[in-house]
Every structure is written in structure tokens, then in C-alpha cells.
């Protein structure tokens with residue numbers, strides 16, 4: 001890795017986590033967002049990238065295109081940026097095994113639950129429906145198995161009886177915007193790695209719930 005970590009962010013929607021990472025990189029000379037790629041041409045994350053004069057690409061799925069064929073086009077688009085780190089920030093596509101294996105150890109995702117609870121979609125409603133008193137977000141390395149990669153860092157939020165999915169999502173977003181830029185900074189400082197399916201920070205094995213401050 002050169003002296004500045006080249007960060008590529010993949011988005012499908014609003015891009016509030018992208019914005020937090022852009023803002024975080026402005027304060028962190030070790031990392032730079034070199035590009036933003038979306039599968040959705042109308043993703044507001046692309047607008048956010050343009051506002052920060054960051055290059056963008058769109059890889060739009062073709063009608064009837066296989067997941068693997070789409071991922072081949074996505075790989076070609078990614079390679080143009082020569083990233084050190086690939087950040088999934090609300091990128092709403094399941095990636096094929098072959099694609100993920102090419103980037104394992106340098107591709108991370110933020111998931112809106114306290115993994116391993118609630119992999120997949122609709123996590124906030126599921127937490128409310130289950131009557132959970134706490135919920136949150138997890139940053140993890142991406143592996144072929146969906147949302148099952150080693151957790152790097154989690155943040156917890158309370159769930160209140162009057163919460164609906166939208167209110168809870170907003171409370172989770174606030175925590176996401178704090179933890180995701182921190183994980184990007186750790187990676188840019190070469191403190192974070194994945195070896196044999198496990199996450200390490202400063203050569204310390206991280207627990208299944210990720211890093212926990214003393």
C-alpha cells in the first residue's frame with residue numbers, strides 16, 4: 001500500500017455512510033476516497049461524490065444478467081481505481097463467491113444489526129418485532145457467506161417501545177457514521193487485517209463482537 005490508502009466506496013442509495021467516510025478522510029491524511037461506484041444511477045451517494053469532486057461509475061445490472069456476469073463487470077470497474085480498500089456502504093447486492101474471494105481481507109461492509117443477529121434485510125423491523133431492547137450496527141470483513149465475515153467493530157443503540165423502523169434506523173445511522181470512518185482509519189494505518197477468517201487489530205484477535213475498548 002502506498003503512503004495513502006486508496007478507498008473505493010460502493011453505494012446503492014442515500015450514501016450517508018459514504019459522506020461520513022468522505023468527511024473522515026478529509027481529517028485523515030492516511031486515506032483518500034478515489035472513487036464511488038453504484039448499481040443504481042439515481043443513488044444520492046453519486047451526488048455526494050460529485051459534490052466532493054470524487055470520480056464515479058455506475059454498473060447497472062442488465063436484464064436477465066447472471067450474478068457472476070454482473071460481478072465481472074463490477075470487478076472491471078473497480079480495477080480502474082486500483083483501490084487498497086473496498087467499502088460497501090449500503091451496497092444492496094449479494095456478491096458472488098469468486099468476486100468476494102478476490103478482495104477478501106480488503107473489503108468491508110457495514111450491516112445494520114448486532115451480528116450475528118439479523119443477517120440479510122429489514123433488520124430494524126425484525127429487532128422491533130422480536131421485542132429487542134438493544135440493536136445496532138456492525139462493521140465486518142466481507143466473506144462469501146452473507147453478513148458472516150469477522151466483525152471488526154459494533155455500536156449499540158437502545159430500542160424504545162414507541163420506535164418504528166424509521167426512527168430506529170436513524171438512531172443506528174448516527175452510530176454507523178461514527179464507527180465506519182474509524183474502521184477505515186484503522187485499515188489505512190495498516191492496523192487492521194483478516195487472516196484465516198479472523199479479524200485482528202494491532203495483531204490482537206478481535207472477539208466475535210469485534211473490538212471492545214477496555
Ligand SMILES: Nc1nc2c(c(=O)[nH]1)N[C@@H](CN(C=O)c1ccc(C(=O)N[C@@H](CCC(=O)O)C(=O)O)cc1)CN2
Nearest residue numbers: 091092093094095109111120142143144145146147148
Ligand atoms: N457475498 C457477500 N455479499 C455481500 C455481503 C456479504 O457479506 N457477502 N454483504 C452485503 C451487504 N448486505 C447487508 O449488509 C446485503 C445486501 C443485499 C442483500 C440482498 O438481499 N440483496 C438482494 C437485492 C435486494 C435489493 O435489490 O433491494 C440481491 O442481491 O438479490 C442482503 C444483504 C453486500 N453483499
Ligand SMILES: NCC(=O)N[C@@H]1O[C@H](COP(=O)([O-])[O-])[C@@H](O)[C@H]1O
Nearest residue numbers: 013014015016017018090110111112
Ligand atoms: N444489508 C446492507 C444494509 O442494509 N446496509 C445498510 O444500508 C444503509 C445505507 O445507508 P446510507 O446509504 O445512508 O449509507 C446503512 O444503514 C447500512 O447499514
